[in-house]
Amino acid sequence: MQKTSSAKQWFEDSFPIDLNVLKEISSEPIPNHLKRWWFAIGGTPLYLFVIQAITGIILTFYYVPHPAEAFESVARITTEVRFGWFIRSVHKWSAHLMVLTLILHMMRVFFTGSYRRPREFNWIVGVGLLMATLGFGFTGYSLIYEQVSYWAAVVGTNVAAATPFIGETLASFIRGGPEVSDNTLTRFFVLHIGVLPTVVVLLLVMHVVQIRLHGVTKMRFSEKDHQPEVEFSVRVSAPVTPIREPGASSGSTGQSEEEQAKEESFPFYPDHLYTEIMVGLTLTFILTILALIFPAVMGEPANPLVTPEHIKPEWFFFATFRWLKLTSFTVGVVGTLVFMGILLLWPFIDRVLLKKFPGKEISFWIGVVGFFVFLIFTVWEALV
């Protein structure tokens, strides 16, 4: 018997993996348009989620999920624990950026029609990710146990309670009782550090597997397609048409599909990975600056007996908050639910619209109007 127990041999014996297969899996061809940041923005929330996981685990070493101590423990993290203020601030800012970049990612998917067949399922997974991320925002805000935290939990769970049919059960599940009480903080904590992370990881796996299975939607920007410098035009819906849809032939250049794909793409590894690393570094830089200039601070401790005169949720709930102020109770809650339903089922609604009004770009305009309403409501709430 020969002694070939080099480290390499040991590794190969322990992990009998075919390196060529690995190479193939990792060199997924990425269409050239992903060199435009707008198209690659989906990687940003992913990166931020990793940051959330790391900073979140670190924070949990000191956070105490009990109503009598939660606020104090956050204060201790902020003022006493070494670099506690920094970790907390990065966690906070990364959360904001995650929601922001998710909205951008969703808009790019929406306005390029990338949710269309066969990617409907991945859009739905995406909406699941959005809801889970907003869930993170909601529960995390309440964990601090400030005045605004407490009352956001009251209002938020009461919105849930008003859901037709399952509302009361849902709300008492989230609160751990008929109203916000000591149990509620425990439940928010479990959701925030246990349930939601698990859900997000599972959904992310589905999301990425779907992207790998279908490939990213290919785009044609204009006739001058092959020049990568072509500026991405703002009128998204018309000139950008997904190609390589089922049944569609791949253009008139006479090249085979494969040749054309090669010319229009670059490999995931190393090119796209490098891009993502650079994006990651930039994000780290931005987060550090934000944490330094606008560190997370402490508000007033929660007082279940008095609602503060100015209560505001996080900015990403501003639009909903404004909507609740503008409408009656039922319209307010049901409207919110209907909006979520439309978002979830959008790919199918879009298909019906396309059939009914061929060539009318109705979906595009619905998206534009929807986005501006969201924007106006958000700014409106921010200003008053």
Added chain:
Amino acid sequence: MSNHDDNDTVDRRSFFRKALMSLGLAASYGTGGFYALQFLLPKKNPAKFRKMLVASLDELSGSGGKVFKDLQGREMILVSTTDGFKAISTTCTHLGCKAYWEPDNNRFFCPCHDGVFDVNGNVTSGPPPRPLDRYDVEVDENDNVFVKLREA
């Protein structure tokens, strides 16, 4: 496919086997899931009420109302409505914030979504769907005013 004679019997038997197995699995995991759900859903305890002395009649004559605290320490207000005395809860009927009694404006104001209620607890503006909760008031022979309140 085999060219077995009693293909049918085999098929039927394997079908039954699969059906039984799925049924068993569904029943056992279903029961487990049901128990898990019961574990997670909080128990509903029937509400208990207790009478509390909150004022005497002389205190109330003339004034707009009397602010007192309920058994959880939350503000309530005792007012004279068209149906006699009522204790009005300040928990907003919209989404549960605490409305303030504004003695100067003779109204309740909820800061969360700008809900406004009049002295009887009726909605005058904003999104709240119904009047503030009112509790019955009893006055005994010594002019003591009692309110029946929910225990914590």
